[in-house]
Amino acid sequence: MIPELGHFALILALGLALIQAILPLAGSYTGNLAWMSTARPLAWGQFVFTAIAFALLLLAFLTDDFSVVYVASNSNTLMPTIYKVSAVWGAHEGSLLLWAGFLAAWGAAVAGLSRNIPLQVLARILAVMGMVGIGFLLFMLLTSNPFERIFPPPLEGRDLNPLLQDPGLAIHPPLLYMGYVGFSVAFAFAIAALLGGKLDAAWARWSRPWTTTAWIFLTLGIALGSWWAYYELGWGGWWFWDPVENASLMPWLAGTALMHSLAVTEKRGAFKSWTVLLAITAFSLSLLGTFLVRSGVLTSVHAFATDPARGTFILIFLCIVIGGSLALYAWRAPAVSGGGRFDLLSRESFLLANNLLLTLLTALILLGTLAPLIYEAMAWGKISVGFPWFNTMFVAVTPFLALLMGIGPMTRWKQDEPGRLARELRVPFILTGAASLLTVFLMPLLSLDWYLVPLGIGLAVWLLTAHIQAIRERLRHKNSPSAILRDLATNGRSFYGMILAHLGVAMFVVGVTMVANYGQEKDVRMSPGDSQEVAGYRFLFHGVRTQRGPNYMAMRGHFQIFDGEKPIADLWPEKRNYFASQKPMTEASIDWGFTRDLYVSLGEPLEDGDWALRLYYKPYVRWIWLGAVLMALGGLLAITDRRYRLARGLTRASADVAGATATARS
C-alpha cells in the first residue's frame, strides 16, 4: 500500500506542476491577480507531494520492502542503515526522484523568499520552474517509476553497488543535484525576464544570490566526487575526465561565468543578453549531463543502466526546454541587449575576457566529451579522447584565466588608467617573477614539462599577491588594522567573498601543480616484513588478514610508516568482497597531511603470501579540495552581503510600482 501512496503522491505533484506551469503564466499576461497568486501555493504543494513520495521510498528501503523492484535491486537486509538511506538515490529511478524533489524545493524556496519580487515576475519564474518540474515528474512516471512492484517479491535484495557504499558517495549526489537543479532558478529568472522584456539591475540582483547558492552546492559536490574517486577507486587519481565528471564540470564553468557576468549586469547594466544566454547555458548543460549519463550515448564508469526509451524521452525534453528557451532568446534578446558603455581598459573588459575563456574551456570540454560521438557520426571510426587532450586544453586556458583573475579585481569599472594599474600591479608582478625563478632553482624537475612548476607556483603567487594588493587598495583610506573587520561587518562581504574564492583557486593551482609534478607512485610486490621507500618515507608491510564486515569479507593489510626511525602512521588498506554482488572493491588507506598524503592500496594476492601493492606519495593533494572548499566559503560570504538584504527593503516600494505599471501595460 505504501509504495502505491508514493506513486500517487508523484501523480499529484505532476498535476500541481501542470497547473503551476499554466495558470500563473496566463495570469501574468491577462493581469489576473488571483491566477498569479496561485504560483506560491502551487510551488509549495508540488514540494510537499514530492517530499512525501521521497519519504515513502525511504521508508520502503528502511523496512526492506523487496516487493518494490527498485528496493530489491539496490538494497539488502545486511546493509548498514546509512547506506539504506543513501541507496534511495543510488540508482537511476531514485536519483531522479531526488532531482525532482530538489527542483520542487528550490521552487518552494523561491516562492517563500522572494517577497520583494513583483508578483508578475514571480508568477512567470515559478511557471517556468513548473514546466521543468513537469518534465522530470513525467519522465519518472512514464519510464522510471521508483515504486514499481514485483510479484512474488524476492527474499533478499541484490545490494547496492559496493562502489557507492561509502560515506563520501552518500552525500556527493545530493550536493551535486542541488547545484544542477539550483541553476534552474537562474534559468527561470532569465526566461521570465525574456518573457517580460525587462532585463535590469534589479533582475540581476535578484538572480545573484540564487545563482551563487547553486554554484556553492555544485562546487562542493564536484570536490566531494573528486575526493571520493581519489580514495575509493584505489588509483590515487583525483580527476579522470570521465564523461560524467565532465558533465558536472561544464555547468560549473558556465555557472562561474554566469556569476561574473551577473555582477556586471547588476552594477553596470552591461552584458544583458550575454548574461541571459549564460543562465540558459548553465542549466542546459546540467540537463545535458543528465542525458549523457542516462541515455547510454557515451560509456562511462558512472553510467546508469541504460534504456533507449529513457534516452528518447530526455532528448525530446531537452529539445523543448533548451530549444524553446534559445528560440525565445533569439526572439526577445535583440530588444533587451545593449547597456552601459565601457573602455577597453576597464573591469568590464576583464570580466568579459574571463567569461570568454570560461566559455571556451566549457566548449573544449564539451567537444572532447562528445568527440567519440562526432567521430562515429562522421563515420571516421572510433576514438577515445583521454587525459592528454583534456589536460593540454586545461593547461592551455587556465593560466590566462588566472592571470586575468589577478588584474580584474584591481581594475576600475567603466575606465581605468594604464599607469595607475601598472603601479598597483608592480609589486605582485615582481613577487610572481621571483617566486617562479626560485622554483626553478629550488624545485628542479628534469622532464619535458619543466615549465609547469614555475608556471603553476607563479600563478598561485600572482593570485595571492594581487588580491592582497586589492585589499590594501580597498582599505587605503582606513588605516587601522581592524578596518577589514569593520568592512566585513558593514558592506564588504561580497568583496571578501570574491577574494576568498579567488584564493581558493590559487590553492587549487598549487595542489594540482605539486601533485602532478612531484607525486610518486610505486607498484611493488612485497612479502610480509618487507619495507619499501617512497619519497623518503619507509613503508613496512606486516601482512594481510581476513576480516568480516557487515555485508562483505575483507582482506585487511597492515602497514607501518616510518619517517627516518620514527613511526608516524599505521595504514590499513582493504580489499573487500561483497556477498550479494560478488564484486571486489579496494579501500585505500591514507595518512593525510596538510602538505602530503601517503596512500596505500592493495593490489592482487600473489603466491607465497606476497601481495601486489601500490604505494603513493601525494604532495599537497589536499589543497585541491581545500581550494574548492575555500571557493565555496567565498560564495557563502558573498551571499550574506548586506546589499541583498538592504536591497530587498529598498526595492520593495519601487518594485511594486514597477510591477503594477508592467502589469497594466501587458
Next chain:
Amino acid sequence: MGKTLKFLIPLALFAGLVALLFFGLGTDPRKVPSPLVGKLAPEFSLPALGDPTRTVSNADLLGQVSLVNVWASWCYSCRAEHAQLLRLARELKEVQILGLNWKDTEADAQQMLRASGNPYQVSAFDPDNRAGIHWGVYGAPETFLVDSEGRICYKKIGPVEPGTWESELAPTIDLTTRKCKEYRS
C-alpha cells in the same frame, strides 16, 4: 537583420547538438562491429615481451583455444581486469591466454607484470601498433577469443569483469571440439 541573426547562433548550435545526440541514441558505444569476427586472425609476428629472441605469431594460436588480451601498463581498465585474467589463467586449463602489450614501454610493462602477477602464457610486444592496427585495436583493453584453427569467435571491448567469460565469451566456443560455435562481437 544581421543583429537578429547573431542571436540565432545558439539555437543553431543546439540543433546540431540534438542531431548528434539523436544519432548517438541509435548506437551502442560498447558495440564496435569488428569485421574480423568469424575470420582468421590477422597475420602478425612480434617479439615476445622480455625475450626479444622469441617470436610470437599466428603459429602460437593454432591447436589451442586462446584469449588474446590487448593490454598496456598505462591503461587503468587493464589493471582493473588483471585480477580476472589471473583467475581465468588459473581456472581455465583448456584456454591459453596470450597478451598483446600495446603502445607500451618494455620496462613499464615488465614492472606491471612483476608487481601484479602474470596471467599470460606469453605477451607479444607491440610498442608501435604494428599488429594492433591489423587487429583493429581501438583502445586497451580488448580481448579476442580465438579457436584452435586461429579463427576469431568473439571480440570483447572493455575490461573483462567477473562473469564476462561465463556470459559473453564461453557461449561462442565449443571447448571439446575447440571450434567457434558462433561469431559475435
